[in-house]
Amino acid sequence: MSALAQQQQLLLSALLAWPAGDAIKNIAANAQDTRARGLKVYQANGHALAQSALQSAYPVVAQLIGDESFADLARALWHAEPPTRGDVASWGEGLAVFLQTSAQLQDEAYLADVARVEWALHQCSGAPDAQPDLTTLALLTTQEPEQLQLRLSPGCAVVRSAWPVASIVGAHLEGNPSLQEAGAQLRRSEAQLTIIWRAGLRPRARLALAGEADVLCALLADVSLAQALNAGPELDFGQWLPLAVQTGLVMGACKMDIPPEQA
Numbered sequence: 670m671s672a673l674a675q676q677q678q679l680l681l682s683a684l685l686a687w688p689a690g691d692a693i694k695n696i697a698a699n700a701q702d703t704r705a706r707g708l709k710v711y712q713a714n715g716h717a718l719a720q721s722a723l724q725s726a727y728p729v730v731a732q733l734i735g736d737e738s739f740a741d742l743a744r745a746l747w748h749a750e751p752p753t754r755g756d757v758a759s760w761g762e763g764l765a766v767f768l769q770t771s772a773q774l775q776d777e778a779y780l781a782d783v784a785r786v787e788w789a790l791h792q793c794s795g796a797p798d799a800q801p802d803l804t805t806l807a808l809l810t811t812q813e814p815e816q817l818q819l820r821l822s823p824g825c826a827v828v829r830s831a832w833p834v835a836s837i838v839g840a841h842l843e844g845n846p847s848l849q850e851a852g853a854q855l856r857r858s859e860a861q862l863t864i865i866w867r868a869g870l871r872p873r874a875r876l877a878l879a880g881e882a883d884v885l886c887a888l889l890a891d892v893s894l895a896q897a898l899n900a901g902p903e904l905d906f907g908q909w910l911p912l913a914v915q916t917g918l919v920m921g922a923c924k925m926d927i928p929p930e931q932a
Contacts, residue, residue, distance in 0.1 A: 719747035719760075726761050726791040729841040730768075730784050734777075742767075758795075762788055779832035779855060786828050786838050786874055789865040793824025793872040801920035808922045814895035819888055820921040822866035827882045827889075835863040835876040842874075868917035880904030893925055 720743040724731045731739040746767050752760040765788065768774055769781035799820070808817055828834065833854035840851035854861075862877035864885065877885075880903030887897035898906060913919040 719743040722758060723761050723764065725758070727764060727784055727787045729787055729838050730764070730780060732841055733780065733783065733837075734774075761791075764788070779830070779834060779837070782828065782830035782832050782834045783837055785830070786834050786863050786865065789824070789826040789828055789863075790838075790872040790874055793826065793865055793867050794870075796824035796867065799823050799920060801917070803914060803921060805921040805923060806914070806919075808924065812924065814898065815893050816925055817894045817922055818891065818925055819894055819897075819919050820923060821885070821888060822868070822918050822920060824865065824867050824872065825885065825889065825918065826865040827877070827886050828863040828865065829882065830863065831858065831860045833859040833861045835861045835874060838863070838874050839876075864918070866916075866918045873916070878904060878909060881909065894922075 720740050723743045723746065724739065734742065742764075746761070746764060749767065750760075750763045765781045765784040768784055769778075774780055799822075802820075805820075833851060836846050836851040836854050836859075839845050840848045846854075862882040863874055864877045864881065865872065865874045867873065880901030883901035884897045884904050887900040888894075892900075898904070910919065
């Protein structure tokens with residue numbers, strides 16, 4: 670390996686090494702002092718970038734643990750799971766597992782599921798656009814449910830949690846419910862199912878209706894409408910569909926693709 674290649678490898682390793690002190694000693698042994706000082710600048714910039722990117726994706730987690738702790742969290746994740754792509758906005762998916770396995774945050778077990786909801790919202794915002802075609806809902810009056818599927822909003826997802834994470838995220842991002850109510854639900858350890866979807870260009874999250882999460886999970890698995898409704902019999906489909914269409918959760922209907930051997 671050439672001297673330049675060795676220095677480049679040391680620089681990359683040092684930028685991502687943790688703790689930082691070891692990185693500085695490592696590169697200082699192979700470079701001039703000015704380069705070691707320059708490494709500190711690169712690391713500081715990397716940490717600032719990590720905090721900014723993570724805070725953009727996880728604003729509620731940042732509010733819950735405070736700026737200083739969140740900055741430490743961003744640095745730790747940056748070194749534990751460095752980005753593998755040039756777009757740093759796509760980095761940070763591993764935060765939920767990182768929180769879940771953090772010894773320091775075991776008393777705040779709900780944080781991991783808050784992060785899961787926030788990452789689903791983040792992913793939803795970047796999902797490919799799709800145009801609604803509500804005229805296709807007329808198929809519901811002419812075709813059997815076994816022959817139909819519903820088209821869902823881009824980025825639609827369901828997060829199941831033993832904690833009231835729909836309320837926690839809603840309280841911090843929308844003011845609904847209140848922070849006091851969400852706190853009371855947290856103290857009662859209320860389990861919640863959260864629906865994530867995009868209304869137009871705006872990612873949304875809310876508490877699932879009875880049976881709704883099971884129906885949506887089935888629809889996301891590309892089963893027929895009949896199979897999806899069987900998965901969540903508690904859902905009042907007649908009342909749910911107008912709400913789902915109005916809020917952009919359902920964007921239309923289509924006939925199922927049936928293999929020729931099953932036709």
